Amino acid sequence: MARAENKTEAGGTAHMVAxxxxxxxxxxGLTQPQLGEKLGYTAAAVSAMETCAQPASDQMLVKLEAAIGGGLGVFEEARRWMLLEKYPAQFKNYVLLEQRALTLSxxxxxxxxxxxxxxxYARALIGGGYPPLKDERVEELVEARLARRGLFDRDPTALIELIIEESALRRTIxxxxxxxxxxxxxxxxxxxRNVTVQVLPIGCGLDGEHAGCRGDMTFVATPAHExxxxxxxxxxxxxxxxxxxVTTYMHRYAxxxxxxxxxRESLGLIEQLAGELQ
Known part of the structure; x- marks a missing residue:
């Protein structure tokens, strides 16, 4: 939705695209209505994009590249950076590492x-958080979160490992x-083939040992082998x-x-829990 405050909240990439x-x-030699017709948008939508009242969506960037990009690829390149600007401030540096990771554990x-x-699931989780967010911001964050899934099919292939508490699988969101x-x-x-998922059983700790009691963690191996x-x-x-x-955390993770x-046992449990929700 076009809003006046977007003009000041929009990031540098949005202003550059505009x-x-x-x-x-x-x-x-195109007017805003003429460009809008080429893109399949209204003249008002083009105006909102050019003033950053409503920065270009990913779909609009694709259409801008085809309509007026002239083969330069600038709008295509901007898609990545526009998406990055949608992430929360504290997450932006990490997501660049995640996109390039050799392994992610x-x-x-x-x-x-x-x-x-x-x-x-993402929409329910983000929309139900605190403090509450505007609907437009929720949708931006959902779009940005789903875009991260490109890592699964990236070339070169990334190796991805997830260990998840059984309680998280039983918590209905x-x-x-x-x-x-x-x-x-x-x-x-x-x-x-490039993903391993393991479940930490809810009974872990019954014998007094639970190595994961200090909370979440993620390991990243970078292209520079850091x-x-x-x-x-x-x-x-x-x-x-x-x-x-890092070594201490790696030992704890192990x-x-x-x-x-x-x-295999973890996959069976996940499928069983899914079946129980039918």
């Missing part, structure tokens, strides 16, 4: 990891239908690169993995 689109439109406790979330869809999607992800740990407690972003600390069910 200026470039206007310049190329005028260079090609994650342990989560309360909800399904964002990389594995369905649209319906967004209703039974949404949760069933989420579990089925997680099972589908688990069948990928090993980093990412933590996000209460919307804060912590990236750890100090080798001694212990968590040893306490988890195997991949």
């Amino acid at each position: 200026a470039l689109a206007k310049a190329l439109r005028e260079q090609q 994650t342990y989560v406790t309360f909800v399904v990891h964002g990389l594995f979330q369905t649209e319906e 967004g209703g039974r239908g949404a949760m069933r869809g989420q579990l089925l999607h997680l099972a589908e992800c688990a069948r990928r 090993h980093l740990v990412y933590l996000e407690p209460q919307d804060e972003s912590i990236l750890i690169s100090e080798p001694a600390k 212990k968590i993995r040893s306490q988890a069910m195997g991949p």
Whole structure:
């Protein structure tokens, strides 16, 4: 929705796209209604894009590239950076690492990891958080979260590992239908050759040992073969690169993995829980 406050909230990429689109439109002798007709948008939508009252959506960027891009690829390149601007401030640096990771190993406790979330689950989770967000912002964050799933099919292939607490699989988010869809999607992800999903059983700790009691963590192996740990407690972003600390977290993660069910047993449990929600 076009809003006056968007003009000040819009990031640098949105303003650059707006200026470039206007310049190329005028260079090609097109009015806003004429460009709108080419794009399948109204003249008002073109005006809102050029003033950043409503920055270009991903779909509009694709159409701008085809209509006035002239083969330069600038609007196509802008898609990545426009998407990045939609992420929360504390997450932007990490998501660049995630996109380029050689391996990604994650342990989560309360909800399904964002990389594995369905649209319906993500919308319920983001929309139900606190403080409450405007509907437009919820949709932006959902779009940005779903875009992360491109990592699954990236070339070169990334190796992705998820260890998830059984309680997170039993916590119904967004209703039974949404949760069933989420579990089925997680099972589908688990069948990928570059993905391993393991469940930490709800009974872990009965014998006094629970290596994951200190919360979520993510390990990233970068193209430069650096090993980093990412933590996000209460919307804060912590990236750890100090080798001694990384080693401690890696040992803890290895212990968590040893306490988890195997991949095949984990997949069976996920499918069983999905079936119980029919």
